[in-house]
Amino acid sequence: MENLTLKLIDQRFLPHELKIFETTEFEEVIFAIKNMAVRGSPAIGATAAYGMALASSQKMNAKQAAKALRGSRPTGYDLFFAVDFMLTAIEKGEDPLKAAKKYAEEVENRCKAIGLHGEKIIEDGFRILTHCNAGALATVDYGTALSPIRFAHYKGKKIFVYVDETRPKLQGAKLTAWELNQEGIDHAIIADNAAGHFMRKGEIDMVMVGADRITSTGDFANKIGTYEKAVLAKENKIPFYVAAPMNTFDFSLKNGEDIVIEERSEEEVLEINGHSIAPKGSRARNPVFDVTPSNYVTGFITERGILSRKELKKVRK
């Protein structure tokens, strides 16, 4: 087996530079996930699948590689799902590279299906709020929350997207806005603080977000701030949809309290682009995900269609 090279868009440099992260080293794959050169639960999953293939091409022990990958980020479920998928394929004697490609293709197909299902509930003229980046950059293509928005745009519906900038790492301002620009979809970046104001003024018709892990009861983890938008949407009677492939569901978890929430470094809050915004001596807290209880969710947009909370129970069985 020849040496594998993994290539990714390095998301740390967007929107100002389109750099490619390129490596033949397994340790560098771990680095890319830990340091968020690649982020977004489905994209991390696909990267981990290729990471397993790369480890295999270098005769690394598959179980050790799996362990290292599982330790790279704690909250998103796709990472664990992808590693298990690859371990099973390798145990069965399948070609690891082919298996990784298959995994990535499946992610892409699921995202496309999510877009086609989700597009139907977006009405012409809708103003949609999204949080963080659940676009092509976070997946393999199309995105999860951005996939229905893309397909609504392709169908000629006139839509407008409010993009939460999404502190601390600004994935909304940096990545979602970049994707919407590429597609020519009308949008405005707003401070995370402003979403409630626009909801209350009746200027938002729908909220659409992704998910990093969904429990069997529908409680889900997503980027910090998602819970705030969900509560505000409910208070203002605005439909709130979660777009995610079925493999985001972790049926081993009963509810949101079982999800491990990653807390990252204080510097992500205390600095922006390497510049300090806070006085010396001030500390920060930096939970990067939160849990939104399922009672705030209007529906889950999956590759199998749009599921209500009640319908989740059936799927589980």
Added chain:
Amino acid sequence: MENLTLKLIDQRFLPHELKIFETTEFEEVIFAIKNMAVRGSPAIGATAAYGMALASSQKMNAKQAAKALRGSRPTGYDLFFAVDFMLTAIEKGEDPLKAAKKYAEEVENRCKAIGLHGEKIIEDGFRILTHCNAGALATVDYGTALSPIRFAHYKGKKIFVYVDETRPKLQGAKLTAWELNQEGIDHAIIADNAAGHFMRKGEIDMVMVGADRITSTGDFANKIGTYEKAVLAKENKIPFYVAAPMNTFDFSLKNGEDIVIEERSEEEVLEINGHSIAPKGSRARNPVFDVTPSNYVTGFITERGILSRKELKKVRK
């Protein structure tokens, strides 16, 4: 009358530099308010009072000076209250500089009284969330929302403050954290997105914010994002207090829809400390205040004591 010199802490340079904004020119006072070298409704009011005194020392027409000051920022009520106070004093033939000093002293006394009343509802061990900066920098001394926190600390109560960083202009991270550091009050800066998470986890006991304008029904305008925190506090059954002097009440306004909300430049969202965070071609929306309906407010902490919504009606009469 000799030439007056106005001196202010230039809040654009905190927390990294303590610069003094010093001027003998009336136009520079307008500049300082418009460009937020001074900000916070009570501090803007005191600055406007001294601005009127400065204009008077230069034989400027008082009504023209009043008009220019009223046009400098639209949302906070103290500005208008202070200008009217000075116009009345000048018409009565009072010394303008003495009148301005009296105005500033009254602001300071009110803030102290707010602190002494508000301190009583802060229990030992409380973890308090505050948004934006309603501290000494925003007033003349003590602050509004920070005044009860200061006095609780002076009384030896062990408290912890969660400081919303408060995008887009980061007054929480830059100014509130700076003040808390000066006082040695334990705190952590958080992304605005994280407040809901900590509320849901039971780690916040009280929310305390300032106000820029309060209507006769208790709806109030404050920094963008205040409404989000108010909704989240209600959802999580956390008391939500507004600390503001009585002159923040604009009894000519019936409800929040009557308050003019300032929308500032897109660059405040698209750039942080002069560095672009968004792709070229992306637009932003930047409302810098929002309106919180009075039904989210547990009480108004004023210099006259703590008033419920119902008690507001009595005060009005």
